[in-house]
Amino acid sequence: MPEGHSVHRIARQFDRNFVGRTVAATSPQGRFAQGAAVLDGRTATAVRAVGKQMFLEFDDDLWLRVHLGMYGAWDFAGEILVDPTIASANGRMGQTNQRGTMLPEGDADDPIMDAAGENSLTSIGAPRRARVHVRMSEQTTGLADEGDDWPPPIVGQVRLRLMTALTCADLRGPTACEVQAPEEVAATIAKLGPDPLVDDVAEGEERFTSVVRRKPTAIGLLLMDQAVVSGIGNVYRAELLFRARQNPHTPGREVREEVVRDLWRDWVRLLRIGVETGQMMTMDDLDPASYRAAMASRDDRHWVYRRAGLPCRICGTAIVVEEVATRKLYWCPSCQK
Template sequence: MPEGHSVHRIARQFDRNFVGRAVGACSPQGRFAEGASVISGRTATQVRAVGKQMFLEFDDDLWLRIHLGMYGAWDFAGEILVDPTIASANGRMGQTNQRGTDLDATVAHAAILDDAGENSLTSIGAPRRTRVHVRMSEQTTGLADEGDAWPPAVVGQVRLRLLTDVTCADLRGPTACELRTPDEVAATIAKLGPDPLVDDVAEGEERFTAVVRRKPTPIGLLLMDQTVVSGIGNVYRAELLFRARQNPHTPGRDVPEEVVRDLWRDWVGLLSIGVETGQMMTMSDLDPESYRKAMAHRDDRHWVYHRAGLPCRVCGTAIVVEEAAGRKLYWCPSCQA
């Protein structure tokens, strides 16, 4: 499932390429044909990302709500103006430490591209075998190859296509794609837990800590509850708990307050790195070569996620995987005892 960093990256793409422009809309798949007809011809006025949901506003107070869910993704084609804070455009990389980030640490060379395309600028969301490729210029603008048909041919089941004169965005496989009023958007956001990139960080910490500390629910489930904290999915959940050396089965109310606060602060840092690099980079204190390897290969940048049966990188104990509320939970039974 795409996690919070992906949705914030998508919102930045829309802010740079669609906001302020007239947008054509259609539903090649047919499942959002009526909604697309309402959008088509309107001007996009603003975009918001909160946790795993994106809200795109059009004139006359019309909002489009998108929740990618397990399988959703946006594919971009044509000319793409790149947000200068996105690492795959400008080569800037943040490194992590055990309790947060050092965003001043940079790698002074071209961006490190993930072998699975996780930090792609042209396809963001659930991993896909087929991607829309766009050639990027030195001016951080993607240009379709000369002679390519415009708009590009529809590939696969596209729920919604949004189109400006030069940029195309295709939405596939979302859990939610619906039109909403301003009041309905506000009500949806009000139900969500704090998002470090939306809410005041200090206030978010207090909200998160207060909720967790009164809940009997295991902390491993609370971190995935979008009403408790926004944006954390299966990968970040496993990695945050390992970095805190916290047993995922401990009831929230029994987790020491300082550990709860450290979890929030660590999430603040990891989310910023995820947005910047496009990758869920959670390894700590790596030398430059190890860092490049980890950024290029998903299996080298996580402590416990997707490492069932492999030795813990710290103590050597076999990493355990179990099912928790229908999702896989990875943890070290020694380091997180």
């Protein structure tokens, strides 16, 4: 499931490539035909991400709400104007796979490539235009097909296609895709916990701490509850708890207040890193060689996630994996007593 940093990156791409432009909307799959007809021909006026949900505003106070869920993904094609505040353009766009040809200006030297052929450290600076076909999703492992056809051919089950004169975005497999009125958007967002990139950070800390400290629910479940805090998924949950040396089974109300506050502050930091790099980099204080290895390989990027049975990087104890609420929880039973 795409975690919060991915959705914020996707929203930024929509902001640069769709907001202010007339959008053609269709539902090739047919499951969103009525909603697409309502949006077709309108101008995108704003976009925002809150946690794992994105809201794209159109004129006449209409909003498109998209929650990618476990299997949803956006495929982008055409001419992409990359957000200068995030590392992308011939690189990562929120844990993505892409290939394409960058225009020559401003290319970074000696890029770091991961096993999927993704460049994680370019385009933090001036915006660039790139002719690419890019898939934006956590779950994607394959590369999108290149091609010069316009509009791009429809591949697979496309719930929604949004197109401007230059850019195409195809939505596949979302948990939610619906048109909402402003009051419905407000009601949806009101149900979500604080997001460090949306809410006041200090107020978010107080809200998060207050909720966690009165809950009997295990902290490992609370971090995944989008009504408690927005954007944290399976990877960040495991890594945040390890970094805090916190047992995931401790009831929230029994977790020391300073630990709860540290979890929030660490989430603020890791979310920003994720948005900037497109990668869930959760290891600190790496030397240059180790950092490059981590950026090039997901196996070197995390403390405990997907390391079941392997020795803890700190104490050597075998990392444990459990199924909790249908999701895999990774933790060290020694460091996180």
